[in-house]
Amino acid sequence: MKVSKFGGTSVASAEQIKKVANIIQNDPKRKIIVVSAPGKRFESDIKVTDLLIRLAEAALNTGEAEEELQVVLARYEEIAIGLGLDNEIVEVIEADLRERLQLNREHHELFLDQLKASGEDNNAKLIAAYLKSIGLNGKYVNPKEAGLWVSDEPGRARILPEAYENLKNLRAVDGVIVFPGFFGYSKEGTIVTFARGGSDITGSILAAATHAELYENFTDVDSVFAANPKIVENPAKIKRMTYREMRELSYAGFSVFHDEALMPAFRHSVPVCIKNTNNPSAPGTMIIAEREYIQNPVIGIAADKGFSTIYVRKYLMNRELGFGRRLLQILEEEEVSYEHMPSGIDDTSVIIRNHQLTEEKEKQIIQKIREQLEVDDVFIEKGFAMVVLVGEGMHNTLGISARATTALTKAGVNIEMINQGSSEVSLGFGIHEEDTDKALRSLYEEFFSMKTIMQ
Amino acid sequence: MKVSKFGGTSVASAEQIKKVANIIQNDPKRKIIVVSAPGKRFESDIKVTDLLIRLAEAALNTGEAEEELQVVLARYEEIAIGLGLDNEIVEVIEADLRERLQLNREHHELFLDQLKASGEDNNAKLIAAYLKSIGLNGKYVNPKEAGLWVSDEPGRARILPEAYENLKNLRAVDGVIVFPGFFGYSKEGTIVTFARGGSDITGSILAAATHAELYENFTDVDSVFAANPKIVENPAKIKRMTYREMRELSYAGFSVFHDEALMPAFRHSVPVCIKNTNNPSAPGTMIIAEREYIQNPVIGIAADKGFSTIYVRKYLMNRELGFGRRLLQILEEEEVSYEHMPSGIDDTSVIIRNHQLTEEKEKQIIQKIREQLEVDDVFIEKGFAMVVLVGEGMHNTLGISARATTALTKAGVNIEMINQGSSEVSLGFGIHEEDTDKALRSLYEEFFSMKTIMQ
Numbered sequence: 028m029k030v031s032k033f034g035g036t037s038v039a040s041a042e043q044i045k046k047v048a049n050i051i052q053n054d055p056k057r058k059i060i061v062v063s064a065p066g067k068r069f070e071s072d073i074k075v076t077d078l079l080i081r082l083a084e085a086a087l088n089t090g091e092a093e094e095e096l097q098v099v100l101a102r103y104e105e106i107a108i109g110l111g112l113d114n115e116i117v118e119v120i121e122a123d124l125r126e127r128l129q130l131n132r133e134h135h136e137l138f139l140d141q142l143k144a145s146g147e148d149n150n151a152k153l154i155a156a157y158l159k160s161i162g163l164n165g166k167y168v169n170p171k172e173a174g175l176w177v178s179d180e181p182g183r184a185r186i187l188p189e190a191y192e193n194l195k196n197l198r199a200v201d202g203v204i205v206f207p208g209f210f211g212y213s214k215e216g217t218i219v220t221f222a223r224g225g226s227d228i229t230g231s232i233l234a235a236a237t238h239a240e241l242y243e244n245f246t247d248v249d250s251v252f253a254a255n256p257k258i259v260e261n262p263a264k265i266k267r268m269t270y271r272e273m274r275e276l277s278y279a280g281f282s283v284f285h286d287e288a289l290m291p292a293f294r295h296s297v298p299v300c301i302k303n304t305n306n307p308s309a310p311g312t313m314i315i316a317e318r319e320y321i322q323n324p325v326i327g328i329a330a331d332k333g334f335s336t337i338y339v340r341k342y343l344m345n346r347e348l349g350f351g352r353r354l355l356q357i358l359e360e361e362e363v364s365y366e367h368m369p370s371g372i373d374d375t376s377v378i379i380r381n382h383q384l385t386e387e388k389e390k391q392i393i394q395k396i397r398e399q400l401e402v403d404d405v406f407i408e409k410g411f412a413m414v415v416l417v418g419e420g421m422h423n424t425l426g427i428s429a430r431a432t433t434a435l436t437k438a439g440v441n442i443e444m445i446n447q448g449s450s451e452v453s454l455g456f457g458i459h460e461e462d463t464d465k466a467l468r469s470l471y472e473e474f475f476s477m478k479t480i481m482q
Numbered sequence: 483m484k485v486s487k488f489g490g491t492s493v494a495s496a497e498q499i500k501k502v503a504n505i506i507q508n509d510p511k512r513k514i515i516v517v518s519a520p521g522k523r524f525e526s527d528i529k530v531t532d533l534l535i536r537l538a539e540a541a542l543n544t545g546e547a548e549e550e551l552q553v554v555l556a557r558y559e560e561i562a563i564g565l566g567l568d569n570e571i572v573e574v575i576e577a578d579l580r581e582r583l584q585l586n587r588e589h590h591e592l593f594l595d596q597l598k599a600s601g602e603d604n605n606a607k608l609i610a611a612y613l614k615s616i617g618l619n620g621k622y623v624n625p626k627e628a629g630l631w632v633s634d635e636p637g638r639a640r641i642l643p644e645a646y647e648n649l650k651n652l653r654a655v656d657g658v659i660v661f662p663g664f665f666g667y668s669k670e671g672t673i674v675t676f677a678r679g680g681s682d683i684t685g686s687i688l689a690a691a692t693h694a695e696l697y698e699n700f701t702d703v704d705s706v707f708a709a710n711p712k713i714v715e716n717p718a719k720i721k722r723m724t725y726r727e728m729r730e731l732s733y734a735g736f737s738v739f740h741d742e743a744l745m746p747a748f749r750h751s752v753p754v755c756i757k758n759t760n761n762p763s764a765p766g767t768m769i770i771a772e773r774e775y776i777q778n779p780v781i782g783i784a785a786d787k788g789f790s791t792i793y794v795r796k797y798l799m800n801r802e803l804g805f806g807r808r809l810l811q812i813l814e815e816e817e818v819s820y821e822h823m824p825s826g827i828d829d830t831s832v833i834i835r836n837h838q839l840t841e842e843k844e845k846q847i848i849q850k851i852r853e854q855l856e857v858d859d860v861f862i863e864k865g866f867a868m869v870v871l872v873g874e875g876m877h878n879t880l881g882i883s884a885r886a887t888t889a890l891t892k893a894g895v896n897i898e899m900i901n902q903g904s905s906e907v908s909l910g911f912g913i914h915e916e917d918t919d920k921a922l923r924s925l926y927e928e929f930f931s932m933k934t935i936m937q
Contacts (some may be wrong), residue, residue: 290798293797343745345819352814355804364802364803368823369901369903370822425894428883432888448824450826
């Protein structure tokens with residue numbers, strides 16, 4: 028059996044959901060379907076999740092949110108009509124939303140989470156109803172009833188080990204299970220949402236728990252590309268890649284897959300396939316445990332903006348046992364995690380993602396470093412990007428860094444930082460944000476143009 | 483005025499000490515002379531410091547050390563005769579050594595330190611006597627009497643701030659002060675020795691305290707070379723370099739100067755000159771605060787063997803706030819300091835110097851990492867070398883890393899680690915030890931051969 032997850036654009040409209048039904052029909056192994064909330068139908072459209080946030084905020088701020096509720100219901104109604112369903116399912120959804128709006132509003136975050144999670148939950152009910160209506164025996168299954176227990180960390184829930192045993196029983200359910208992504212339940216029975224990419228996480232967990240032969244992840248692209256097609260013209264399609272490669276690429280800016288989502292599949296050795304709902308016959312990209320890498324040592328190049336550097340200088344720093352540890356401790360106290368920490372003799376830079384910093388935190392960090400570590404100098408610099416070459420073959424190929432640095436130099440990109448040395452499958456460069464596109468293009472040219480491959 | 487320090491080979495024999503006297507005579511500004519213990523006169527010779535260690539060990543182990551004592555005295559006597567001094571100075575030295583041998587032997591380390599320090603101390607007395615005998619008004623000054631107060635950390639003493647005030651008074655002393663290097667006194671009056679390169683530290687401290695216009699460091703080479711002359715044929719001489727450059731180079735294997743020794747001079751802006759006792763008219767190498775760097779962005783290339791890597795892998799490590807801090811904490815508990823810490827998403831390597839590890843510590847570290855951090859994998863790999871390019875101009879020059887990685891690749895050197903990103907004046911490569919010489923030669927060829935410079 029297979030677990031198939033359909034992302035927001037794949038379930039955004041009646042037309043899309045019909046494609047989903049076709050895909051399910053075409054392969055009887057597709058037994059568990061994980062769905063997102065309806066996403067954007069066109070560039071300027073608003074996702075249902077965002078409509079639900081507006082609804083929740085209106086309710087919290089003014090106590091009155093009927094208008095916002097109607098906007099949400101209109102989306103579901105339009106889909107239901109398009110799918111030829113009667114009004115019963117819309118009534119179910121309306122009742123559900125009105126019930127959620129009655130929930131305790133004192134804990135804003137919790138209230139918001141309950142409403143956000145309804146996007147996936149109600150879409151699953153709707154899609155199950157549609158599958159039933161066309162004779163596919165669709166069955167909506169609620170995460171609570173299935174025993175998808177998670178830790179009580181709103182917005183970053185982690186699955187509890189016991190949940191796997193519960194979810195295993197889904198194998199025995201008759202028909203096509205339609206399961207909402209994005210959230211689970213704490214042992215106290217409260218909805219708790221996963222991190223960004225939450226529906227991917229749900230799909231991956233279900234695939235792992237049911238020992239699926241494949242976890243299919245349907246999106247709106249034919250495959251994962253070797254570089255961002257918005258920047259590099261017509262980039263190569265990746266046919267097969269390893270979990271490690273996918274993780275490194277999504278960490279460094281590939282938005283196809285949230286890296287955390289791969290963990291359950293990886294841990295339970297379930298292969299993953301990225302496919303296109305709009306072109307299901309395309310082979311897609313397989314993500315597996317191992318692959319051969321004869322042709323090209325580099326499989327993909329990612330680029331991500333939004334990094335900052337905390338620069339710290341102190342004479343004889345390298346003689347001071349515990350300096351690095353104390354520096355990281357200060358960041359930890361401020362709940363800031365770091366990406367890399369290149370170090371000289373008398374200086375260390377800590378590279379972090381901007382989104383972790385606020386003006387207040389920056390001030391706190393600088394002040395603590397200055398006072399507790401008695402440094403000669405400390406400052407935060409922004410505007411960095413990381414460009415990362417990824418590939419299983421890189422470690423065994425001489426001269427990757429020479430080719431990469433030469434390509435960057437030819438493109439006039441100043442290399443501020445190089446991260447090589449721990450991961451065997453990646454080589455990262457810290458550069459200025461404004462150089463990101465030309466860095467990506469020049470590296471792509473070096474490692475993927477025919478000229479290079481033919482050499 | 484100038485402070486001039488003479489190393490072991492510069493004061494190893496009567497002949498050498500006569501050169502020192504000539505050097506002092508040639509410049510009346512040379513007011514404070516810091517001396518080492520007599521060093522090697524020829525390749526297979528034994529340094530007096532090593533003879534003193536034998537003496538101390540014999541006394542500790544057998545209680546009887548007359549033979550070893552006579553060997554030490556014979557060295558001083560030979561020098562005294564060669565300098566035309568009568569036996570009085572040898573008797574002073576003999577009495578001093580016999581007195582030290584009577585000291586409390588319960589604290590082995592302290593007893594050893596007292597005897598080791600006598601090498602410099604008695605040589606200073608001898609040289610002062612010689613200077614007096616030739617009419618140069620030599621004056622032996624003892625560190626205790628001068629107020630060279632240090633922290634009570636045998637083998638790694640640090641100067642106490644108050645000491646600077648005391649030592650300032652040396653400016654007012656008439657004649658040529660001869661001051662023993664390598665040790666100071668704790669506030670309790672005990673001899674405490676400095677780290678490796680201790681006489682350099684003494685010289686640097688005195689130069690800083692007396693606001694000398696120059697700190698001269700006399701050795702047996704004409705200058706600092708851009709690369710190790712034992713590996714690179716006829717390397718370029720460095721005329722001027724900055725403190726930072728010298729520190730980076732000595733950290734990474736240049737043995738001319740112990741990096742810690744530069745601190746006092748650097749902090750008090752005293753320029754340093756490395757000169758040759760055997761060829762004092764050569765200009766030597768000046769170490770200063772700033773320099774122009776128009777010709778070559780790289781000033782020197784250092785290589786150092788003896789590094790190990792602790793490799794740690796854990797899935798989703800980068801999501802675990804505090805992981806890096808806890809890893810460093812374990813090393814800190816074992817009193818192991820780290821050099822670099824390159825990190826991937828799921829793995830981190832910590833690069834450390836081998837000499838910090840014992841079999842016992844390795845086991846401890848591995849076990850603690852495994853148990854406390856619950857990692858998927860951890861192991862220690864040995865046999866790494868660091869090759870470091872140093873130069874003030876590097877940060878402003880595009881393509882340094884491209885040229886360096888290309889040169890290494892051409893030489894068939896696999897780059898295991900790149901450290902770039904914090905220090906503006908250095909770029910380091912982790913490689914396998916067996917590649918060290920070819921790496922150094924290929925980088926030298928790239929950055930220093932005429933061909934390259936002429937381009």
